[in-house]
Amino acid sequence: MAVETISKTPEVSLPISSDSITLRISRFNPKNDLSPIFAEFKVPIQKWTTVLEAILFVKQNLDHSVAVRYSCRQASCGSCGMRINGKPALACYTKISELNSNIVTVEPMHNFPIIRDLAVDFKQMFANHKKMKPYIIREDSEIASDTKEFLQTPEEVEKYLQFSYCIKCGLCNSACPTMATDESFIGPQGLAQAYRYVADNRDDGKKERLKIIDQSHGIWRCHFAGSCSHVCPKGVDPAMAIQLLRGYLLGFRK
Amino acid sequence: MRESIIMKIHYGTALGAVALVTIHILFRMTQNFSESLQYQNVIANYHLLPYALMLEVVLILLSVHGFNGLRVILLELKQGIVYEKLINYGSIGAMAALIAYGSRTILMAGMGMS
Numbered sequence: 001m002a003v004e005t006i007s008k009t010p011e012v013s014l015p016i017s018s019d020s021i022t023l024r025i026s027r028f029n030p031k032n033d034l035s036p037i038f039a040e041f042k043v044p045i046q047k048w049t050t051v052l053e054a055i056l057f058v059k060q061n062l063d064h065s066v067a068v069r070y071s072c073r074q075a076s077c078g079s080c081g082m083r084i085n086g087k088p089a090l091a092c093y094t095k096i097s098e099l100n101s102n103i104v105t106v107e108p109m110h111n112f113p114i115i116r117d118l119a120v121d122f123k124q125m126f127a128n129h130k131k132m133k134p135y136i137i138r139e140d141s142e143i144a145s146d147t148k149e150f151l152q153t154p155e156e157v158e159k160y161l162q163f164s165y166c167i168k169c170g171l172c173n174s175a176c177p178t179m180a181t182d183e184s185f186i187g188p189q190g191l192a193q194a195y196r197y198v199a200d201n202r203d204d205g206k207k208e209r210l211k212i213i214d215q216s217h218g219i220w221r222c223h224f225a226g227s228c229s230h231v232c233p234k235g236v237d238p239a240m241a242i243q244l245l246r247g248y249l250l251g252f253r254k
Numbered sequence: 255m256r257e258s259i260i261m262k263i264h265y266g267t268a269l270g271a272v273a274l275v276t277i278h279i280l281f282r283m284t285q286n287f288s289e290s291l292q293y294q295n296v297i298a299n300y301h302l303l304p305y306a307l308m309l310e311v312v313l314i315l316l317s318v319h320g321f322n323g324l325r326v327i328l329l330e331l332k333q334g335i336v337y338e339k340l341i342n343y344g345s346i347g348a349m350a351a352l353i354a355y356g357s358r359t360i361l362m363a364g365m366g367m368s
């Protein structure tokens with residue numbers, strides 16, 4: 001792959017820092033380019049500098065045209081997923097110092113169409129997420145007057161709690177080997193959300209959801225590589241959700 | 255057909271095959287290997303009706319399992335309405351063809367036509 005080296009050094013006065021790293025950013029605009037190239041930047045870092053901060057330093061001081069998506073900077077919004085030294089991770093939740101390398105390479109997530117540089121298209125993932133009916137389905141409501149909130153015991157909450165931590169960052173889908181070739185596959189993100197609602201005892205939509213995931217590009221296309229659970233930054237275990245959902249479909253669970 | 259039913263068949267045929275192939279191997283171990291491959295010994299297997307029937311079942315189980323497995327691989331490799339229809343019906347056709355050809359062999363050997 002061609003490497004374009006941009007040896008711009010920052011002209012602004014920088015925070016006191018003895019260290020610097022080389023940040024290699026994958027640059028690609030599908031409208032104009034045939035293949036991605038890497039642009040290299042020298043970036044000063046401190047012990048607490050995150051990969052996202054290093055990218056934003058480049059945008060502010062060296063090349064403002066780098067495309068990256070971010071918002072919360074605190075692992076909450078799910079915008080900044082990318083491959084950092086080859087591994088899918090949140091840029092705002094990965095410190096440069098924990099990478100143990102003077103060269104940090106950032107590339108867009110696998111298994112998503114690239115919009116530009118590090119920004120990928122989430123349309124399909126969000127559509128699959130919606131297909132799972134990610135809300136409580138039941139006849140009555142807890143918000144109308146003269147109704148009460150639906151109480152749950154701690155044990156009942158525990159059944160789905162970890163799956164409700166999903167921030168839709170797409171890292172699990174990007175790590176999934178099935179998603180690499182099967183673009184119709186629902187993916188670990190959507191399947192984990194299907195389980196999140198199926199396992200919620202306030203919900204009555206189990207039958208509907210099980211029917212949706214029991215399709216030729218549904219739950220059975222998982223072959224338990226487990227990479228989804230390995231990369232999730234929020235401690236969600238989509239691989240387990242998939243196995244638990246299979247339990248319902250195979251009749252081991254009611 | 256619902257995918258879960260297909261996959262139940264897939265897992266079921268795998269388990270069934272493990273059981274029957276075990277019996278098959280145990281039978282073969284009653285003789286040493288070269289003896290078990292001698293012409294008259296091979297033919298004798300097919301003349302033993304329960305054993306020939308078991309071989310027929312193994313043939314069906316593994317044809318269904320193997321071609322469904324191949325179908326899954328091909329569906330994950332490429333997508334498209336026409337392509338997927340082709341793969342789905344093609345696998346059923348291939349299963350049927352292999353079962354027919356294998357049954358023909360078992361039947362002919364059983365009736366002493368080889």
Ligand code: HEM
Binds near residue numbers: 223316319320321
């Ligand atoms: C008798 C021992 C066997 C057992 C226990 C077994 C079990 C399995 C299981 C559990 C799967 C599903 C894997 C998954 O969904 O990730 C599978 C898939 C598959 N099997 Fe078998 N199988 C056996 C023999 C065979 C044989 C003899 C063939 C070839 C004729 C075969 C061909 C396939 C194929 C092509 C797949 C699809 C690949 C995949 O899904 O990973 N299997 N097998």
Ligand code: SF4
Binds near residue numbers: 188189
């Ligand atoms: S399950 Fe984890 S990795 Fe997947 S989208 Fe949700 S938060 Fe991201």
Ligand code: FES
Binds near residue numbers: 070074076080090093
């Ligand atoms: S910027 Fe929101 S998760 Fe990283």
